[in-house]
Amino acid sequence: MSKLIVNSLYKVFGSNPKQGIKLIKEGKEKDEILRETGLTVGVNNVSFEVKAGETFVIMGLSGSGKSTVIRCLNRLIEPTAGEIILDGKDLTKMDKKQLIEVRRTAMSMVFQNFALLPNRTVLANTEYGLEVQGVDAIKRKEKALESLILVGLEGYEDSYPDQLSGGMKQRVGLARALANDPEILLMDEAFSALDPLIRSDMQDELVDLQQKMKKTIIFITHDLDEALKIGDRIMLMRDGKVIQIGKAEDILSNPADEYVERFVQGVNRSDLLTAADIMVKPWTTVGINHGPRFALAECKKHGLETLLVTKEGRILSGTVTINEIKKAISEGKTTLHDITKEDEVSRISPDTNIKDIIELTLQSSIPVAVVDDDGKLLGVIIKSSVLRALMSERGGDNA
């Protein structure tokens, strides 16, 4: 079922936007319109549907119109034309009062630079949305605390934003959005201002949280890795237009046009790239003689469902899943011997060509293991490392 349907959305910036739309419909390009009339086309005939409970990622480079689209969804920016249908009701036709109601109860936004109020404590920031709704003090404190616990910030209620690190600030931003219990979360480059390690953690946590909450999330990013990691479906934008909408696999295997293809194109020119070039350290291994409790702790620490298991000499034995680990604990087993599965993980040699790796990484949900002739684990290949290799092929254009 579609939670949100966007039909032919346009946004033209300037003094006479309707004229801009006329020109677009006559087939004029964004650059021409800007030159002739001084109008800037921000969003050009964008249509998409988001299903309930889905994480929908809008991806594009800067200037692609993605941030304008997300701001049209709660009308922080007034769309020039088009429909935005939330649960059957057209948001663009709502009056001020209805719109405020939607903003208060149905959609909450998380911002790139956190947008926390520096004069309020973490708790008071989290309460903001409830406060403007007039929820009484006791109830809103209760709800705010709940959502702070959800994002792992209990104990920081009385801190001020400038006492927190970037990652923690964005947790407050997320908690504030969740405190309203919205149906839709709008996340505008929510992790882009964080440094890479924190960012990766936050992505994992969002995926975890989403499994619990089943919100509808619309997530804006310029980072393909991020899009692939958290998105159920991805919409690629350029120059205000939708280039392609689909699952990660669709986009990579059937690029809609050469713009999208540039992300994948690297494949053909990358005969020289091999597994050894793009593998990363195997960071989630356990020894086969370790106990299942240790394995479970590792799973939890890294937020993983599956671990790689090695034996003496770092020879790869196979994989264990969290469910099997839990079962082993309840059965009182002391090592991972019985539950390690040899065949679940794909093994490749370090000189495997990247072309062959792409297929493998897309097929399997767990990383592909790179092993030498003796079966020793050298590294793993995750989706994002393949993509990063392809991205750098196309010239590092990811601003």
Place this chain on the structure above:
Amino acid sequence: MPRLPIGAGFEGLVDYLRVSWRGLFSAIRAFIEVLIDAAETVISFPPFWVFAIIIAAIAYKRSSKGIAIFSLLGIFFVEGLNLWPATVSTLSLIFTATAIALIIGIPLGILSAKSDPLNAVLRPILDLMQTMPAFVYLIPAVLFFRIGQVPAVISTIIFAMPPAVRLTNLGIRQVPKELIEAGESFGSLWHQMLFKIQLPLAMPTIMAGVNQCIMLSLSMVVIASMIGAGGLGSVVLTGVSTLKVGMAFEGGLAVVVIAIILDRLTQGKSLKK
């Protein structure tokens, strides 16, 4: 080029207002007199040393021990010059003028932050208020409100209000766009936006405006005494006009001491987080 009849026009306007709007001006005059009297009653109610202790306590709470001690000694110093009654008169004039300037200026600043056209109209008017030599409107003020403290308060308001408007405007415009968006995205109403987001974030800048407003009021003290404002200004003015250099110097020193105390008191708030 023919001579432009601006001066004659202004004279005509003043005459017209003086005659036709007499009722309004008397009402304003009566209102401001009440305010000045009230301020004077409050300030002169405690003996000077009680007042000194109260000010020192506020200074201690708001800024630092040093300022507290300075305030205490400063007020004793002024009393030591036998200038405490004149200081009370000056303070009541300044507080009345500042209060009115802020009551008008801060809302005007808020409105001009929200409306570019209003801001465009206000800017040259504020320029005029700040740069037009005070003597020029001193006489019309006397014509409208007669000699005494009331025209002094009016002149002081004209001169001291612009920074309150400008800095309030600036403070609100400087609130990061993302925070405004955050406020909107959570469904804030206009007054929630103003009181929960814009004003708190603009507060340090607005307080700088309040501080400037008070300082400019003080700088008008001597000029205002020329139209009968009394207080420390008239001590200086009498000293200068009768060549009593020492008396003028004492009056001037008292103004400086009061200025420093008021400045630190109002700044302490804006610098602290």
